[in-house]
Amino acid sequence: MKTQILVVDDDAGSRNALTTLLRDEGFTVIGVPGGREALEYLRASPPPKLIVLDLMMPDVDGWDLRHAQKQDPRLAAIPVIAVSAAGKLLDADAQFRKPLDYEKFLGAVRQYVKPARA
Amino acid sequence: MNASTRFNEARVVTPGLAFGFIAIVLVLVVGVVVALANLGTVYRAASAVAHTNDVKAQLHALLASLIDAETGERGYIITGNDSYLEPYTRGVAATATEIERVRQLMADNREQQIDLDRVAADTQVKLDQLVKAIQARRENGFEAAQALVLTNLGKRTMDGIRAVVARMETREDALLASRTADADRAYHTARFTALTIGAVSLVVVAALFVVTRRVGTERKAAVNLAEQLRVTLSSIGDGVIATDAVGRVTSVNLIAEHLTGWTEVEAFGRRLEEIFVIVNEETRLPVENPINRALSEGVIVGLANHTVLIARNGTAIPVDDSAAPIRTSDGRVQGAVLVFRDVTGRRRTEHERSKLIAELEAAVHARDEFLSIAAHELRNPVNAVQLQLVGILRAFQRLSSGTDEMGSEGLRDRVAQAHAQVGRLIRLLDNLLDVSRIRGGSIALELEDVDLKEVVENVITQFLGEALPGQMTFNAHHPVVGRWDRLRLEQVVSNVLSNAIKYGEGRPILMSLDSDDRAARLFVQDHGIGIAPEQQERLFARFERGVSRRQYGGFGLGLWITRQLVDAMGGEVTVASRAGQGATFSIVLPIARAATTGTRQST
Numbered sequence: 001m002k003t004q005i006l007v008v009d010d011d012a013g014s015r016n017a018l019t020t021l022l023r024d025e026g027f028t029v030i031g032v033p034g035g036r037e038a039l040e041y042l043r044a045s046p047p048p049k050l051i052v053l054d055l056m057m058p059d060v061d062g063w064d065l066r067h068a069q070k071q072d073p074r075l076a077a078i079p080v081i082a083v084s085a086a087g088k089l090l091d092a093d094a095q096f097r098k099p100l101d102y103e104k105f106l107g108a109v110r111q112y113v114k115p116a117r118a
Numbered sequence: 119m120n121a122s123t124r125f126n127e128a129r130v131v132t133p134g135l136a137f138g139f140i141a142i143v144l145v146l147v148v149g150v151v152v153a154l155a156n157l158g159t160v161y162r163a164a165s166a167v168a169h170t171n172d173v174k175a176q177l178h179a180l181l182a183s184l185i186d187a188e189t190g191e192r193g194y195i196i197t198g199n200d201s202y203l204e205p206y207t208r209g210v211a212a213t214a215t216e217i218e219r220v221r222q223l224m225a226d227n228r229e230q231q232i233d234l235d236r237v238a239a240d241t242q243v244k245l246d247q248l249v250k251a252i253q254a255r256r257e258n259g260f261e262a263a264q265a266l267v268l269t270n271l272g273k274r275t276m277d278g279i280r281a282v283v284a285r286m287e288t289r290e291d292a293l294l295a296s297r298t299a300d301a302d303r304a305y306h307t308a309r310f311t312a313l314t315i316g317a318v319s320l321v322v323v324a325a326l327f328v329v330t331r332r333v334g335t336e337r338k339a340a341v342n343l344a345e346q347l348r349v350t351l352s353s354i355g356d357g358v359i360a361t362d363a364v365g366r367v368t369s370v371n372l373i374a375e376h377l378t379g380w381t382e383v384e385a386f387g388r389r390l391e392e393i394f395v396i397v398n399e400e401t402r403l404p405v406e407n408p409i410n411r412a413l414s415e416g417v418i419v420g421l422a423n424h425t426v427l428i429a430r431n432g433t434a435i436p437v438d439d440s441a442a443p444i445r446t447s448d449g450r451v452q453g454a455v456l457v458f459r460d461v462t463g464r465r466r467t468e469h470e471r472s473k474l475i476a477e478l479e480a481a482v483h484a485r486d487e488f489l490s491i492a493a494h495e496l497r498n499p500v501n502a503v504q505l506q507l508v509g510i511l512r513a514f515q516r517l518s519s520g521t522d523e524m525g526s527e528g529l530r531d532r533v534a535q536a537h538a539q540v541g542r543l544i545r546l547l548d549n550l551l552d553v554s555r556i557r558g559g560s561i562a563l564e565l566e567d568v569d570l571k572e573v574v575e576n577v578i579t580q581f582l583g584e585a586l587p588g589q590m591t592f593n594a595h596h597p598v599v600g601r602w603d604r605l606r607l608e609q610v611v612s613n614v615l616s617n618a619i620k621y622g623e624g625r626p627i628l629m630s631l632d633s634d635d636r637a638a639r640l641f642v643q644d645h646g647i648g649i650a651p652e653q654q655e656r657l658f659a660r661f662e663r664g665v666s667r668r669q670y671g672g673f674g675l676g677l678w679i680t681r682q683l684v685d686a687m688g689g690e691v692t693v694a695s696r697a698g699q700g701a702t703f704s705i706v707l708p709i710a711r712a713a714t715t716g717t718r719q720s721t
Contacts, residue, residue: 011498011501011502012583012584013498013499013501013502013503013535013538013539013542013583013584014498014501014502014505016502016535017501017502017505017506017509017535018505020509020532021505021508021509021512024509024512024513056494085493085494085495085497085498085501086490086493086494086497097497098497098498098500098501099497099500099501099503099504099505100501100504100505102504102505102508
C-alpha cells in the first residue's frame with residue numbers, strides 16, 4: 001500500500017507512539033529516525049501526502065531536510081507539519097509543540113490526508 | 119646636587135635693600151664732605167683769633183717800649199745820672215723789632231699797614247724828641263731839657279701814637295668779632311650737619327635693619343618652603359620626576375628612584391627618555407613619553423593603558439602615570455612633572471577579575487543552555503507518554519464499541535512503552551536533582567552488598583525499548599559483589615549505557631564485567647561517532663557533551679553525575695576513544711568488604 005505519511009523523529013519513543021496512533025486512525029505511515037533516512041526514503045519511493053517533521057535531530061536536521069525538499073521539484077509540494085520540542089520551522093504548513101495536542105494535530109493531518117481505510 | 123640646594127644658593131636681592139645701601143653710602147659721603155668743610159672754617163676762625171691777639175699784644179709791647187724809653191729819658195733829665203738811661207736804651211732797642219713784627223702780622227691788611235706806617239713815623243719822631251732832650255740835659259743842663267719837655271711836643275706825639283694804636287686795636291677787634299662770628303656759624307653748621315647726618319644715618323640704618331630682617335625672614339621662609347617641598351615630594355607614595363622646559367630631569371623622588379633604578383644625582387640633567395623608558399605591555403614597542411606632549415602642548419597628559427616601565431636593570435613594571443606642565447605665574451611652561459605608580463597589584467587583580475568574569479559568563483551561558491536543553495529533553499519523553507496514553511485510551515474506546523482489533527497483547531505492549539518513557543523521565547529528573555545535591559555536597563550513599571552483574575542486567579532490561587533488538591550484549595561469568603549504593607550504581611550504569619545508545623549510531627554495544635580481589639571493572643563499548651581525544655576530559659564536565667546540542671539532545675549532565683557518583687564510591691570512570699571509531703567507558707569500583715554494614719556515608 002502506498003505510504004501516505006512520513007514521520008521523521010530521532011526520539012524513538014515519540015516516533016513509535018505517533019506512527020502507531022496514526023496507523024490506528026487508518027493512515028499508512030512510515031517512521032524514520034533522521035533527516036538522512038528521510039531523504040533516502042523520499043528519493044527512492046513514491047512521494048507521501050504529508051511529512052511530520054521533528055526539527056532538532058542529529059546529522060541532517062528538520063531545517064536541512066525542509067531545505068533539501070524544496071530544492072527537489074518532485075518533492076517540493078509535499079506539505080510539512082513541524083512537531084518539535086524546541087525551535088520553529090518558518091515555512092511549515094502547520095507547527096506543533098511537544099508534548100503534542102493530539103486532537104488538534106489530527107485535525108491538521110486530516111486537512112492534507114484522507115485515511116486509506118475507514 | 120639637588121633642587122633644594124640650588125634653590126638655597128639663589129641670591130635674594132630686593133630693590134629696597136639695594137636702595138638702602140646706596141642711600142647710607144651717599145649720606146656718609148655727604149656727611150664727611152660737610153664735616154671737613156666746617157672743620158676748615160672753625161680752624162680758620164680759631165687761627166684768626168690767635169692772630170688778632172698776637173697783633174694786639176705786639177702793639178701793646180710797642181707802646182710799653184716807648185713808655186720805657188720816655189721813662190728813662192725823664193729819669194736822666196731829672197738826675198743827670200747815666201744809670202737812669204737804662205730803660206731808655208732797652209725801649210729804643212725794642213721798638214724797631216716790635217714794629218717789624220707787627221708789620222709781618224699785618225702783611226695782608228692794607229688799612230693796618232697804613233696806620234702802622236704812621237705809628238712807625240711817629241715813633242721815630244718821638245725817639246728823635248727823646249734824643250734831643252737827653253742831649254740838651256747833657257750839654258745844656260736841666261733847665262734846657264726842662265724847657266724842651268715843657269713845649270709838650272713829646273706829649274702830643276705820644277698821644278698821637280696812642281690814638282693810632284687804639285684805632286688799630288679797634289680795627290683788629292672788629293676783625294676778631296667778625297671771625298668769631300664765622301667760627302660760631304661754622305660750629306653751628308657743623309653741629310647741625312652732624313645731628314642731621316646722625317639722624318638720617320639712624321633712620322637709614324633702622325630701615326636697613328627692618329628690610330634686612332624682612333629679607334632674611336623671607337629667605338628663611340623660602341628655604342623652609344623648599345625643604346618642605348623636597349620632603350613632601352620624597353614622601354609622596356607615587357614616583358615623581360620633574361624636568362625643565364626641554365625635558366631634562368631636575369628632580370627625582372625616592373619612589374621614582376626606586377622604580378626607575380636611577381638616583382636623583384645620576385639622573386640630573388639627563389633626558390627623561392633615558393630615565394623613564396616605557397613600552398606597551400603586549401607589543402613591547404616604545405610608547406610616546408607623556409611629558410613631551412605636556413611640554414609641547416602645555417596640557418595634562420594621562421598614560422595610555424597597558425604601559426610598562428622598563429627599569430634600569432631591565433625589570434618590567436606595569437605603571438599608570440600622568441604628566442602635567444609646570445607653569446610660572448605668567449603662564450609660561452618652565453618644565454613638566456611626571457607622576458607615576460606601580461600598578462602590578464592592580465593589573466594582577468584586573469587579570470584575575472576578568473578571568474573570573476569570563477568564568478562567570480561561561481557558567482551563566484552554560485546554565486541558560488542547560489535550561490533550554492532541559493526543556494527540550496523533558497518534552498520528548500512526556501510527548502511519548504502522552505501519545506501512548508492517547509493510544510491506550512482509544513484502544514479502550516474501541517474495545518467498548520466492539521471494534522477492537524488489537525487485543526490485549528497490543529495493549530500490554532503500549533502500556534510497557536509508556537512505562538519505559540516514564541522511566542526515562544524519572545532518570546532525567548534524578549539527574550537534575552543530583553546536580554543540586556552534588557553541588558551542595560550532600561550526596562548520601564546507602565552502602566550494602568550489591569551484585570554489580572545483577573544491576574547491569576536490570577538496567578539492560580530497562581533500555582530494551584530504546585535500543586535496537588539485539589544491539590546490546592553483556593558478558594559476565596559470575597556475580598561481582600561489593601559494598602556499594604545500589605540505586606547510585608544503577609544510575610551510573612544507566613547513564614553510561616544511555617550514552618552508548620545515544621551516540622552508538624545503532625551499532626552493537628558490548629558490555630563486560632570482570633573483577634579481582636580488590637576491584638570490579640565494567641566496560642561499555644559502542645561503535646558510534648566516538649570522541650576526539652582533546653574532548654574526552656571535557657566530557658565529564660557539567661553541561662558538556664562532545665558534540666553540538668543541535669545534533670544530540672541531553673542535559674550534558676549524565677557523565678558528570680556518573681563521575682561524581684563513582685568518585686563518591688571510591689572508584690574511577692575513564693573513556694578511551696577516537697573520533698568516528700566508537701568509545702569504551704571503563705568503570706572501576708573498589709570491592710571493599712567493610713565490617714560494618716548498612717551505614718550511611720556522606721562525601
